[in-house]
Amino acid sequence: MNSWQELPAHFLVLAPMEGVTDKVFRAVIAKAGKPDLFFTEFTNVSSFASEKGRENALERLEVIDTDHPIIAQIWGKNPEHFAKLASALEDLNFQGLDINMGCPDRHVNKAGGGAAMIRTPELAVECIRQAKNSTNLPVSVKTRLGFTYVDEYKEWLPLLLAQNLAALTVHLRTRKEMSKVPAHFELIPEIIKLRDKISPDTKLIINGDIKDKSEAEKIFAKYPKIDGVMIGRGVFQNPYCFTLHQPTDEELTNLFLYHLDLYDQRKQELEQKGSRYPFEPLKHFFKLYINSSPGAAELRTKLMACKTTDEIRSVLNKK
Numbered sequence: 390m391n392s393w394q395e396l397p398a399h400f401l402v403l404a405p406m407e408g409v410t411d412k413v414f415r416a417v418i419a420k421a422g423k424p425d426l427f428f429t430e431f432t433n434v435s436s437f438a439s440e441k442g443r444e445n446a447l448e449r450l451e452v453i454d455t456d457h458p459i460i461a462q463i464w465g466k467n468p469e470h471f472a473k474l475a476s477a478l479e480d481l482n483f484q485g486l487d488i489n490m491g492c493p494d495r496h497v498n499k500a501g502g503g504a505a506m507i508r509t510p511e512l513a514v515e516c517i518r519q520a521k522n523s524t525n526l527p528v529s530v531k532t533r534l535g536f537t538y539v540d541e542y543k544e545w546l547p548l549l550l551a552q553n554l555a556a557l558t559v560h561l562r563t564r565k566e567m568s569k570v571p572a573h574f575e576l577i578p579e580i581i582k583l584r585d586k587i588s589p590d591t592k593l594i595i596n597g598d599i600k601d602k603s604e605a606e607k608i609f610a611k612y613p614k615i616d617g618v619m620i621g622r623g624v625f626q627n628p629y630c631f632t633l634h635q636p637t638d639e640e641l642t643n644l645f646l647y648h649l650d651l652y653d654q655r656k657q658e659l660e661q662k663g664s665r666y667p668f669e670p671l672k673h674f675f676k677l678y679i680n681s682s683p684g685a686a687e688l689r690t691k692l693m694a695c696k697t698t699d700e701i702r703s704v705l706n707k708k
Contacts (some may be wrong), residue, residue, distance in 0.1 A: 577704045
């Protein structure tokens with residue numbers, strides 16, 4: 390069964406983000422306004438293939454009921470390891486797997502994964518082939534236009550489309566551009582033509598500079614042959630970005646408190662297994678809930694000094 394075929398005509402996706410889209414944050418977004426499709430944060434296929442790293446990999450791949458439908462985002466450069474993880478994902482309650490070939494992180498790229506795969510096309514194809522041969526789940530890819538130059542898309546995207554992918558997500562920038570320049574929306578018509586010519590059944594998802602549902606609807610209206618839009622950094626401006634709702638300060642505070650409760654539950658779960666759920670990364674989320682309201686900067690300063698979730702709750706109760 391291809392779960393991509395069951396999505397609505399113009400669907401919205403929460404982008405995979407390292408250190409962000411774990412099962413706690415996905416539950417937060419589901420409460421605020423659920424996208425049509427979730428992706429996990431990144432899981433390294435070689436970590437899963439090793440006895441030492443497997444437990445951590447499995448923690449990243451834990452899902453809950455509100456996640457569905459959900460796609461496992463995986464990365465690496467070893468085809469055999471892709472096969473090993475792909476064969477396990479059906480039993481982990483996923484509806485598909487997505488190979489990351491666009492992450493610009495220098496550590497990921499140095500290891501040969503993410504956007505670095507654009508520079509090793511034969512290896513990229515072999516990783517896709519091994520994954521597809523090892524699972525009944527639909528296999529998709531998330532990538533960028535190129536590694537260094539925009540024109541690389543003219544060879545890179547056709548190569549990917551020729552693999553008969555279930556879906557292809559294109560971040561409309563190169564790895565070199567990171568997010569420092571505007572996304573290249575002017576290339577959407579050409580990318581649509583490539584998809585229609587080479588693999589018309591492949592779902593095409595566009596990513597980059599699209600902040601919320603309202604902006605996504607404008608993209609769909611202008612380019613109706615796009616199947617989906619992926620939103621990443623937009624959630625940090627509005628966690629309700631998959632709806633047309635503009636939350637009140639009270640709603641944001643209540644969502645913040647819900648996030649803290651889920652954090653505490655997850656921390657306890659992992660500690661019981663001998664693992665840990667660090668506190669410091671939680672601070673990255675403060676700007677979701679405390680942004681443009683009067684006194685927001687001062688309140689965030691107080692929150693950044695907190696060392697426990699109870700201290701955060703105390704600060705919020707006094708605001």
